[in-house]
Amino acid sequence: MARTKGYPEALEKKLNDQRYYSEDSNPEFTKNVKAISRTIAHMCFQCGTCTGSCPSAPRSSYRIRLFMRRAVLGLENEALTDPDLWLCTTCYSCTDRCPRDIAPTDVIMAMRNLAFKRDIIPVNFLKTVQAIYKTGHGVPNNDVNRAARERLGLTRDPPTTHMYPEYIKGIQTILDHYKLKANADRIVKEREG
Amino acid sequence: MAEKKKTTTKKTETRKQEAPAKQDVKKQVPAAKGAAAPVKTGPSEKPRIGVFICHCGTNIAGSIDIKEVEAYAKTIPNVAHVDNYQYICSTPGQNKIITAIKEHKLTGTVVAACSPRLHEPTFRRATKVGGLNQFRFEMANIREQNAWVHMHDPEGATSKAKDTIRIAVAKAALLQDLTPKTVPVERAAMVVGAGIAGMQAALDLANAGIKTYLIESMPSIGGRMSQLDKTFPTLDCSQCILTPKMVDVGRAENIELMTYSEVDAVEGYIGNFDVTIRKKARGVLSMAEAEAKGISGGGCNGCGDCEAPCPVIKPNEFEVGMKPRKAIYINHPQVVPLLYTIDFDSCIKCGLCVTACGEKKAIDLEAKDEFVKVKVGTAILATGFDMFPVEKKTEWGYKKFENVITSLEFERLICASGPTGGYPIRPSDGERPKTVAFVLCAGSRDNTGNGKPYCSRFCCMYSLKHAHQIIEKIPGCTPIIFYMDIRSFGKMYEEFYYRIQDEGAKFIRGRVANILEDPKTKNLHVFADDTLLNRPVDMEVDLVVLAAAVQPMEDTERTRKLFGVSCTGDGWLQEAHPKLNPCGTTTAGVFLAGVCQGPKDIPDTVASAEGAASAASIPIHMGEVELEPYFATCIEERCAGCGMCVNLCPFTALALVEKDGRTVMEVTEAKCKGCGTCGGFCPGGAIWMNHFATPQIVAQIDAFLLGGEQ
Numbered sequence: 001m002a003r004t005k006g007y008p009e010a011l012e013k014k015l016n017d018q019r020y021y022s023e024d025s026n027p028e029f030t031k032n033v034k035a036i037s038r039t040i041a042h043m044c045f046q047c048g049t050c051t052g053s054c055p056s057a058p059r060s061s062y063r064i065r066l067f068m069r070r071a072v073l074g075l076e077n078e079a080l081t082d083p084d085l086w087l088c089t090t091c092y093s094c095t096d097r098c099p100r101d102i103a104p105t106d107v108i109m110a111m112r113n114l115a116f117k118r119d120i121i122p123v124n125f126l127k128t129v130q131a132i133y134k135t136g137h138g139v140p141n142n143d144v145n146r147a148a149r150e151r152l153g154l155t156r157d158p159p160t161t162h163m164y165p166e167y168i169k170g171i172q173t174i175l176d177h178y179k180l181k182a183n184a185d186r187i188v189k190e191r192e193g
Numbered sequence: 194m195a196e197k198k199k200t201t202t203k204k205t206e207t208r209k210q211e212a213p214a215k216q217d218v219k220k221q222v223p224a225a226k227g228a229a230a231p232v233k234t235g236p237s238e239k240p241r242i243g244v245f246i247c248h249c250g251t252n253i254a255g256s257i258d259i260k261e262v263e264a265y266a267k268t269i270p271n272v273a274h275v276d277n278y279q280y281i282c283s284t285p286g287q288n289k290i291i292t293a294i295k296e297h298k299l300t301g302t303v304v305a306a307c308s309p310r311l312h313e314p315t316f317r318r319a320t321k322v323g324g325l326n327q328f329r330f331e332m333a334n335i336r337e338q339n340a341w342v343h344m345h346d347p348e349g350a351t352s353k354a355k356d357t358i359r360i361a362v363a364k365a366a367l368l369q370d371l372t373p374k375t376v377p378v379e380r381a382a383m384v385v386g387a388g389i390a391g392m393q394a395a396l397d398l399a400n401a402g403i404k405t406y407l408i409e410s411m412p413s414i415g416g417r418m419s420q421l422d423k424t425f426p427t428l429d430c431s432q433c434i435l436t437p438k439m440v441d442v443g444r445a446e447n448i449e450l451m452t453y454s455e456v457d458a459v460e461g462y463i464g465n466f467d468v469t470i471r472k473k474a475r476g477v478l479s480m481a482e483a484e485a486k487g488i489s490g491g492g493c494n495g496c497g498d499c500e501a502p503c504p505v506i507k508p509n510e511f512e513v514g515m516k517p518r519k520a521i522y523i524n525h526p527q528v529v530p531l532l533y534t535i536d537f538d539s540c541i542k543c544g545l546c547v548t549a550c551g552e553k554k555a556i557d558l559e560a561k562d563e564f565v566k567v568k569v570g571t572a573i574l575a576t577g578f579d580m581f582p583v584e585k586k587t588e589w590g591y592k593k594f595e596n597v598i599t600s601l602e603f604e605r606l607i608c609a610s611g612p613t614g615g616y617p618i619r620p621s622d623g624e625r626p627k628t629v630a631f632v633l634c635a636g637s638r639d640n641t642g643n644g645k646p647y648c649s650r651f652c653c654m655y656s657l658k659h660a661h662q663i664i665e666k667i668p669g670c671t672p673i674i675f676y677m678d679i680r681s682f683g684k685m686y687e688e689f690y691y692r693i694q695d696e697g698a699k700f701i702r703g704r705v706a707n708i709l710e711d712p713k714t715k716n717l718h719v720f721a722d723d724t725l726l727n728r729p730v731d732m733e734v735d736l737v738v739l740a741a742a743v744q745p746m747e748d749t750e751r752t753r754k755l756f757g758v759s760c761t762g763d764g765w766l767q768e769a770h771p772k773l774n775p776c777g778t779t780t781a782g783v784f785l786a787g788v789c790q791g792p793k794d795i796p797d798t799v800a801s802a803e804g805a806a807s808a809a810s811i812p813i814h815m816g817e818v819e820l821e822p823y824f825a826t827c828i829e830e831r832c833a834g835c836g837m838c839v840n841l842c843p844f845t846a847l848a849l850v851e852k853d854g855r856t857v858m859e860v861t862e863a864k865c866k867g868c869g870t871c872g873g874f875c876p877g878g879a880i881w882m883n884h885f886a887t888p889q890i891v892a893q894i895d896a897f898l899l900g901g902e903q
Contacts, residue, residue, distance in 0.1 A: 047634075047677045048722030052706025057722070057729045065722060097588055097706060099639040 020075060029076035029114075037110035039103040044068040050094030050104045062087035064094055064104050071107050080115040086122050119183075123191055126184040133181045136161025136168045240366035241273035243299040244358060245290055246335075247281040247306035253340045258351045262305070265355045271366045273297045282312050287319040294323030301325070301365035305333040305358050310770075326370035328822070328884060333361035356897060363896035367889045371822040376863045378464035378812045379570040380404065385456055385752060388416020389435065389795060390787025390802040391575035392442050397806035398573075399447035403813055406567055407442065408470060409452045410748065413528035415439055416577055420511065420601065422608035422615070424795055425658040426689035432527060432610065439529040453534060455748070457564060459755045460845070462863055463782030464570050464818050474560040476535030477521070483555060493555040495523070495531035499546035505539050513602045516612040521546050521556075525610060535560075571809040572756060574766060575786040575802065576749045581636040581742035585643055588707040589632065589739055595621040596715055597708060597737045599635075600655060607662050617666060619736050621715040625667050626735035630719045631656045632705045633676040636742035645742040645763060650792035652740035653680045657690055659738060660698040672698045673732060675705045675721055683796065701730060708737055743792055756783045765791045776805040781818070784809045823867030823884050825860050831879035832857040838871035838880065847871060 033041045050064040051057045057064070062084045070079035079085065085108065094104040115121060128138045137160070146156045157163045161171065175181045244266045248254035259277050266275045274297040278286045281304055290302055302325070304316045309332040317327040335354045343350035380403065384395045387409035395407040407414075418424075419439075421431035442448055451470060458469040483492030505520035518524075520540040521533050533555075535546075540558070547556045580601055584592040591597045596619050598606070609615035619626050633656055637649040653676070660672035679700070681690040694700065703721035710717055711733075719732045745764040753760055757780040759767040766789050769777035776784045786805035787798040812818045825847075834856030839847045846864035849856050858879075872882040881887075 045677070046724060047704035048702075048724040049704045049706045051722035051724075051729055052703060052720050054729070058731070063722075063727060065724065066727070093706075099634070099641060099644065099704065101640045101642070 025074040026076045027074050029074040030071060032114060033071050033107055033110045036113055037103065037106040039106045041071040041102065041107045043100050043102055044072050045100060047099060049097050049099060053093040053097050055091055055093065056087050056089055060087050064088065064108065067108060067111065068104055079111050080118060080120055085111055085115060086125065119187055121187065123188060126188050129180055129184040133172055133175050136171050238300060240271040240300050241298055242271050242301045242303055242362050242365045243274040243293045243297060244272055244303045244305065244362065245281050246277040247304065248277065248279050249306060249336055250279065253336050256340045256344050256347045256350045257335060257354045258347065261351055262354050262358065266358055269359050269362050272362055273299060281306055282315050290316065290319040291323040294325055301329040301368050303331050303333055303358065303361045303365050305335045305354065307336040308334050328371040329368045331361045331365040331368065333357045359900045360893045360896045363892040364889050367892055371883055373819040373822050374862055375817045375819050376464050377817050378815065379568050380813055381569045382809050382813060383408065383468055383569040383572040384575055385572065386575035386577055387414035388575060388577045388787065389418040390798045392438050393799050393802035394573045394575060394786045394806040395448050396438065396441055396445065397803055398810055399445045401810050403447060403810055405448050406569065407448050407450050408454050408456060410455050412453045412534040413524055413530065414442060414452060418795060421604050423658060423662065425654045426685045436527055443529045450530065452530060456752055456755055464812060466569050466572060466782065468567050468569060470565045470567065472563045472565060474537060474562050476537065476557055476560045477533045478555050478557060479530065479532050488554045491554045493532050494553065498549045499533060499556060502545035502549050504543060505541060507536065507539050512605050512612050515602065515605055570813045571782045571784065573784045573786050573805045573809050574752060574756060574758065574789055576746050576752055576789040578743040578788040579746050581645055581744050583636050583739050583741040586636055589635065589705065590708045590710065591739055594708065594710040594717060596717055596735065597739065600652065600659065600738055600740045603659055603738045607666065617663060626670060628671050628673060628734040629663055629736045629738060630732060630734040631659060631672060631674045632737060632739045633674065634704060635739040638677065645744060647763060648680065649742045651794040654686055654794065656740050657693045660693050661696060664696050673734065674698055674700050675703060675719065676700060677704050683794065703730065745789060749789060756780060758783055765789065776801060776808045782812060820863060821867065824862040824865035825871055826881045826883060827858045827860060828879045828881055829857045831877045833877050838875055841870050841874055843868065843870065
């Protein structure tokens with residue numbers, strides 16, 4: 001630390017110990033990811049077909065292959081605290097092509113589940129929860145869409161909870177059962193006051 | 194723990210109590226057998242069995258309590274002697290068996306050790322040296338089927354070992370003297386497939402003085418190797434090293450070459466296989482055949498006069514469809530035998546070739562398939578491989594994008610005798626490619642079900658060779674090799690890898706995710722993850738070569754069934770033992786050579802072929818073979834002559850005959866494999882299966898049920 005005194009924080013971070021140690025590896029993490037994702041997450045041989053297929057990789061720092069590696073090695077903290085975890089678009093291209101027949105997308109979803117248990121989640125995901133709770137839609141209808149639908153000869157609102165708001169209650173019951181809304185509200189409040 | 198131990202003691206007690214009951218059953222069984230068995234040297238004396246328990250180092254002793262098992266074995270009825278040793282298969286271990294037989298006047302031996310597949314012959318020999326008939330031995334497998342699978346349950350494993358030994362003793366007490374049968378071996382061999390494996394095997398057999406029938410389904414010999422331009426890592430010209438062998442095969446006196454022929458039916462057993470060969474209608478007479486038909490000086494001399502007037506044009510399979518051929522054709526100028534073939538599926542029988550052939554009268558447009566029967570002592574299968582249809586992996590665009598080709602197509606494009614004279618071009622515009630991507634593991638190491646789970650073993654090396662060739666032929670051209678691992682395991686292979694990298698090939702460690710075509714330029718964009726740089730790659734190249742996986746030839750399945758050879762889940766033929774008997778099969782007298790057993794490069798293929806030839810020549814040189822005496826026998830006084838067994842027998846070993854005015858079944862012992870189908874079915878109990886007789890099996894079941902916990 002003393003060596004980097006006076007240097008910008010970024011450099012100090014670069015000069016940190018980069019090794020991982022045996023105690024960083026949690027075999028239970030590999031097991032949990034397998035159980036939740038229901039795919040053979042420990043079988044990745046790092047060919048890179050997933051990252052090569054990923055539409056997110058060329059335009060972000062998201063590397064699905066790295067998360068697969070962390071799943072194999074049980075690097076729990078590294079996987080769950082990496083903000084890249086939330087950059088997967090769940091297009092399933094990697095799952096389509098993986099030669100080991102693993103579903104990397106489902107591994108990511110499992111890790112997101114485990115992260116959420118530790119309150120690690122970007123606020124925009126929580127706002128989606130709130131939107132679903134309120135309207136039954138992650139992306140609710142708006143006036144631009146309504147006008148477009150009308151031009152196409154469709155009803156202004158689709159035949160979903162938008163048209164039948166009485167069913168929103170059912171969705172809310174489900175979200176409440178898992179305390180998803182309550183947790184979302186709590187975390188958003190903690191972060192945004 | 195204390196409670197558990199109690200239970201074990203209790204178990205032993207229960208067994209002791211039940212022991213007399215079990216003995217009663219035993220006493221009954223030999224009596225029943227006495228009536229049923231044909232006149233045999235049955236054990237009239239009271240059985241005295243010796244039990245030998247092997248530690249196999251810690252393989253068995255690590256999970257099974259040898260002392261406890263030994264103490265228990267002493268309580269088993271009919272057991273006269275029990276011993277244990279570190280390694281019973283060692284010389285001192287075997288000596289224990291030999292001396293115990295004499296000292297304790299044993300009538301049978303039981304060794305509790307590994308699988309009979311490993312050491313049954315060893316202990317049979319020891320039993321024989323000790324003065325007993327070798328078939329008075331029974332093996333109890335307490336390693337593979339016990340110690341290894343129950344490694345983490347020593348108590349259960351020990352208890353199971355007791356059961357296994359008790360069951361083996363029950364059978365050993367009823368075993369009889371048997372004499373192996375010897376049959377003469379026909380002094381001829383057959384090799385199916387005349388690629389490099391089949392040719393090498395046939396040449397070795399022929400040079401060892403054995404008449405060899407070499408059967409090839411294609412019109413000419415040489416197989417896949419004749420399609421290759423160069424061979425790694427020495428860069429020998431493939432044709433140059435192959436053609437001398439092809440010529441040798443064509444000239445060898447002991448080899449009877451049958452091209453454009455297939456095995457149609459196989460009957461018999463080791464030493465005496467009767468094989469029917471279908472000679473497909475070729476429509477062209479060889480000079481010998483013409484001579485035999487009385488056309489003196491006639492027959493095909495390979496002049497090619499017939500080819501020019503033929504109006505039918507078809508893709509040439511040898512050139513992977515990249516060159517035309519006529520309906521009457523040879524694949525390439527160096528074919529052996531130099532003999533034209535008519536493709537009757539496309540021939541329109543216009544007769545122009547007949548006119549062109551003229552006085553040689555070699556062409557017969559009305560030719561039909563012919564069947565030839567030969568008798569051989571042993572056979573070698575060398576049916577080779579085909580390419581995996583890599584268009585099934587749609588993400589790489591083979592057969593969709595013109596400039597995506599397979600490695601076999603690349604071989605022909607870089608080969609001096611190929612369709613472009615060895616001048617590699619892009620199929621879309623005939624231009625010279627400046628950057629070429631090689632995609633490794635194209636369908637190999639793929640567990641999706643749409644691909645092959647195994648490593649095809651030679652793609653890494655030939656792709657390195659391709660990289661070298663393209664650098665050599667097109668100055669300034671950069672080969673880019675997309676790989677997961679470079680498997681350069683052979684002699685001088687890693688050095689070759691070093692050399693190719695030094696020559697300028699670029700290696701990107703990442704499996705290709707997908708390939709897209711630029712519709713204007715027909716260039717290709719190869720997408721992958723450079724896993725070493727941790728960045729996605731979009732590489733624009735002129736040509737993509739897919740190192741497609743290999744799979745067994747389509748006809749392998751039919752051929753293997755004819756010879757009764759098993760295969761693994763992916764269709765490769767199964768060897769008798771992957772390490773210790775790689776050329777043999779579970780069918781005695783049938784051997785495997787080359788890639789039909791699994792992917793191999795040329796050195797491994799030739800080595801395997803020489804191994805198979807050596808193995809196949811042994812029975813022939815010995816002149817006779819011993820057959821296991823496990824055949825069925827008919828107890829004639831019980832046989833009603835119903836003949837149901839005759840139809841059930843999968844080996845056509847049974848027949849009905851007249852004997853003393855009665856119809857009874859008779860077994861051809863050499864054909865019988867001892868499968869037991871007839872014995873299990875016979876409604877009158879008239880069939881006695883040697884070494885697996887009903888009383889012996891019933892005694893084993895009784896020993897299990899009455900001796901164990903109920």
